[in-house]
Amino acid sequence: MNASPARAPRSAPSPAVPVLEARNLNKSFGAVSAAADISIEFATGSKVSLIGANGAGKTTFVNMVTGYLKPDSGAILLDGVDVTKKKPRAMTHLGVCRSFQIPQLCEPMTSVENMLVSFGASGRRFSLFRPCGSEGSEDEARAMLDRFGLTQYADRVVAELPGGVRKLLDIAMAMVRKPKVLLLDEPTSGVSAEEKFPLMDTVMAALAHEDVTVLFVEHDLDIVTRYSDRIVAFYAGKIIADDRPDEVLSDDAVQKYVTGGAR
Amino acid sequence: MHGKTLKTLLGGAVLMAVLLLAGFAAPQWLLFTATKAIGYGIVALGIVVLMRGGVVSFGQGMVYCAGAYAAGLIAANWGLTDALVLLTIGGVTGIVIGAVVGPLIARYRGIFFAMLTVALSMVLYGVLVKMNQIGGSDGFNVPEPTFFGWPPDRDSADLALYCTAIVVAGVTAMLCRVYFDSMAGLMSRAVRENELRVEYLGTSVHRTMVLNFVVAAGFGGVGGALNGMALGHVDPLFSFWTTSGEFVFVAILAGPYSVAAVFVASIILELVRSFSNLYFPETWQLVLGAFLLAVILFLPEGIGSLWAKGRIIAPRTPRDDVTRSRAAEDRSTGGSRVATATRAARPTAKEPQA
Numbered sequence A: 001m002n003a004s005p006a007r008a009p010r011s012a013p014s015p016a017v018p019v020l021e022a023r024n025l026n027k028s029f030g031a032v033s034a035a036a037d038i039s040i041e042f043a044t045g046s047k048v049s050l051i052g053a054n055g056a057g058k059t060t061f062v063n064m065v066t067g068y069l070k071p072d073s074g075a076i077l078l079d080g081v082d083v084t085k086k087k088p089r090a091m092t093h094l095g096v097c098r099s100f101q102i103p104q105l106c107e108p109m110t111s112v113e114n115m116l117v118s119f120g121a122s123g124r125r126f127s128l129f130r131p132c133g134s135e136g137s138e139d140e141a142r143a144m145l146d147r148f149g150l151t152q153y154a155d156r157v158v159a160e161l162p163g164g165v166r167k168l169l170d171i172a173m174a175m176v177r178k179p180k181v182l183l184l185d186e187p188t189s190g191v192s193a194e195e196k197f198p199l200m201d202t203v204m205a206a207l208a209h210e211d212v213t214v215l216f217v218e219h220d221l222d223i224v225t226r227y228s229d230r231i232v233a234f235y236a237g238k239i240i241a242d243d244r245p246d247e248v249l250s251d252d253a254v255q256k257y258v259t260g261g262a263r
Numbered sequence B: 001m002h003g004k005t006l007k008t009l010l011g012g013a014v015l016m017a018v019l020l021l022a023g024f025a026a027p028q029w030l031l032f033t034a035t036k037a038i039g040y041g042i043v044a045l046g047i048v049v050l051m052r053g054g055v056v057s058f059g060q061g062m063v064y065c066a067g068a069y070a071a072g073l074i075a076a077n078w079g080l081t082d083a084l085v086l087l088t089i090g091g092v093t094g095i096v097i098g099a100v101v102g103p104l105i106a107r108y109r110g111i112f113f114a115m116l117t118v119a120l121s122m123v124l125y126g127v128l129v130k131m132n133q134i135g136g137s138d139g140f141n142v143p144e145p146t147f148f149g150w151p152p153d154r155d156s157a158d159l160a161l162y163c164t165a166i167v168v169a170g171v172t173a174m175l176c177r178v179y180f181d182s183m184a185g186l187m188s189r190a191v192r193e194n195e196l197r198v199e200y201l202g203t204s205v206h207r208t209m210v211l212n213f214v215v216a217a218g219f220g221g222v223g224g225a226l227n228g229m230a231l232g233h234v235d236p237l238f239s240f241w242t243t244s245g246e247f248v249f250v251a252i253l254a255g256p257y258s259v260a261a262v263f264v265a266s267i268i269l270e271l272v273r274s275f276s277n278l279y280f281p282e283t284w285q286l287v288l289g290a291f292l293l294a295v296i297l298f299l300p301e302g303i304g305s306l307w308a309k310g311r312i313i314a315p316r317t318p319r320d321d322v323t324r325s326r327a328a329e330d331r332s333t334g335g336s337r338v339a340t341a342t343r344a345a346r347p348t349a350k351e352p353q354a
């Protein structure tokens, strides 16, 4: 089906209702149009990468879908239900979680403490009286770190951790709620070239047993080709291509505006 | 019950017992000073609760004053003088005010939050100064408290109130410790560090802020009621901004980690105040200022950092050599990785193939 040797293709026939859908989304910042009439659907279980040059509107799209930015017009549907007006907290409750271009962590805390924050925020472990970390919640947090290969960093203060580790922790925290849709904003940015593939391998392996739809923003075309079954290319707030990786990467417009004709 | 909770309760109980016994050996003036310091400490503990969530109130005088006035008015007018009842009235008054004001100001941060709290406390001050039915700027006297119906004589009054103060402060401190150690307490710290993330993880930052504000207001009210009884008098100065400033002083002196440190800081403030007043009455604020400066310079995380640390979860993974050399390597290559991550994102996009 595609050039991804790492994964078995998932659910080839797309289900009737897309898990996530955007309809005619528009968003401008002053004169800059960061989203211009974006309409797109995502099938359950798909692995989609969003590409585009700096300022193309990828993060804006992620921000709108997760409720952080309100679109000027248009609608966002989750399982066919309108969620356009929901805030990030509500979207998280509905199963739309994200990681960040710049990892959003509690800097003076350790990795395991950050992970506990995520478990606490998920509500399952919330209490005013029970000590945090008690009754197995610390073990649960450590097990999650282990799944992302972060055990050796568990007790280190995150402010002093390397970029790749911070990225992974950021993603791991977003996975605690077992989201339906996971949006990763540039999971490999700021990570050295040799570390990008191991990082993505770790993420994809950790997600392998989850029934999650993954949308990730990515600049590295090798990563994109290898880990996604569909590519959406953005340019100046518009979607200029949306297809299988090989199709998109050989597209003229994409070569002109996104990849710089390198491929 | 979890081991950590048990440790908190046992430790608190032992400390309370020791301090209660010490009270019987202490001179009268020290009992009075200690009681007043405990009252201050309970209010300052509220500020520490707020500080852990990332905001500082410069207007705790408002709830302190409200608690003192509520307890004092009821004691003076209704003859209800039982110390525990009055402390409860003070606490409830604080909580009610916190529950009304909290949701309104919980979305402000930093200097705006601080200024709003000062403004509110000064409004209360202004209103009380004008209210001549309850003494105006002179305030009014609070009758001697009784203890479960027992009216202590002149000699034992200070001791009785001191013992009550120890018990109330002890319970407050233990509850506070339990809250700090809980998941809710961790959430509060997470809010301080990264509100965006907390919201994206699915928890309400607003709810945490309001909770902290109500807890702090309740503590403020209890402290006010206690000091109203200790001084035998309340006046609008309880709500003046300088009073609020002293609570902040104590909270900063104590630092965010240790609950006990708040009371240590508070007793230091009272002792410095008493002695400086005696020996250099004109310049005692100067002494206090110099003292705070020294603490900020040498113990930026407060005196509590001498024995308590911010770690919540004890390490399990040994810091093996691999980890350590990795850390050294990271430090040599990049300083702040956050900055590196943002900068690195740009060039990769321009030359995706590079």
Ligand SMILES: Nc1ncnc2c1ncn2[C@@H]1O[C@H](COP(=O)(O)OP(=O)(O)OP(=O)(O)O)[C@@H](O)[C@H]1O
Pocket (backbone or CB within 6 Å): A029, A032, A033, A034, A052, A053, A054, A055, A056, A057, A058, A059, A060, A061, A101, B349
């Ligand atoms: N909050 C904002 N205020 C004003 N302009 C904004 C804001 N957020 C984004 N923009 C603008 O909208 C456009 C799209 O930005 P966006 O962050 O979505 O790009 P991107 O595709 O994620 O780029 P990058 O690869 O640099 O992360 C840019 O021109 C940007 O300057």
Ligand SMILES: [Mg+2]
Pocket (backbone or CB within 6 Å): A058, A059, A060, A101, A185
């Ligand atoms: Mg972006």
